[in-house]
Amino acid sequence: AQSVTQLGSHVSVSEGALVLLRCNYSSSVPPYLFWYVQYPNQGLQLLLKYTSAATLVKGINGFEAEFKKSETSFHLTKPSAHMSDAAEYFCALSTGGGNKLTFGTGTQLKVEL
Amino acid sequence: GAVVSQHPSWVICKSGTSVKIECRSLDFQATTMFWYRQFPKQSLMLMATSNEGSKATYEQGVEKDKFLINHASLTLSTLTVTSAHPEDSSFYICSARTSGTGSYEQYFGPGTRLTVT
Numbered sequence: 001a002q003s004v005t006q007l008g009s010h011v012s013v014s015e016g017a018l019v020l021l022r023c024n025y026s027s028s029v030p031p032y033l034f035w036y037v038q039y040p041n042q043g044l045q046l047l048l049k050y051t052s053a054a055t056l057v058k059g060i061n062g063f064e065a066e067f068k069k070s071e072t073s074f075h076l077t078k079p080s081a082h083m084s085d086a087a088e089y090f091c092a093l094s095t096g097g098g099n100k101l102t103f104g105t106g107t108q109l110k111v112e113l
Numbered sequence: 114g115a116v117v118s119q120h121p122s123w124v125i126c127k128s129g130t131s132v133k134i135e136c137r138s139l140d141f142q143a144t145t146m147f148w149y150r151q152f153p154k155q156s157l158m159l160m161a162t163s164n165e166g167s168k169a170t171y172e173q174g175v176e177k178d179k180f181l182i183n184h185a186s187l188t189l190s191t192l193t194v195t196s197a198h199p200e201d202s203s204f205y206i207c208s209a210r211t212s213g214t215g216s217y218e219q220y221f222g223p224g225t226r227l228t229v230t
Binding site for chain 1: 117119147156158159162166181202206208218219220221222223224226
């Protein structure tokens with residue numbers, strides 16, 4: 001069975017600082033990996049996805065993530081945090097095209113002045 | 114493109130009544146729709162997967178007689194919570210996926226907040 005672990009349920013950064021949200025996965029087959037963002041009382045918006053092409057994936061709003069097979073990680077980064085980045089972030093895994101998603105427990109990002 | 118809507122966005126109902134939530138893909142045909150449940154400050158838990166024209170596949174532990182899912186068309190899926198109780202209060206989110214190669218992406222609706230009193 002596959003699983004997703006997000007280290008740190010809450011992360012706080014200063015505006016302009018680097019954002020690093022950690023995601024590790026476990027899967028017996030090559031995974032598809034996703035990062036989603038959720039604002040309060042809203043659905044999920046896709047930030048970026050890894051589907052076995054380039055290991056460094058660039059997404060929307062300046063976010064990017066790097067797939068590292070040796071570390072079974074897919075950490076999300078952004079060079080400079082903005083106040084509007086404050087939200088809940090979910091890492092998710094799928095084991096095949098169109099298969100169901102397994103979500104991590106989420107990381108609440110707080111951006112301070 | 115790839116917009117998914119849900120209706121209603123929030124609903125309050127009395128214990129023992131049934132509530133129907135609609136999930137629509139507005140600009141694409143969704144051969145598969147997923148229903149998730151999210152408790153406050155928690156992650157999304159998949160409840161069921163529905164394919165157009167066939168019965169939904171429920172995840173372990175989800176009561177299929179309580180959470181009725183219908184996917185009668187390529188743009189509409191409904192979730193009916195029957196005989197709702199306060200413990201059914203939650204945030205319900207649907208997602209939709211197209212068919213074909215490379216269709217690994219799910220598009221999420223904005224969610225429906227259900228409160229059972």
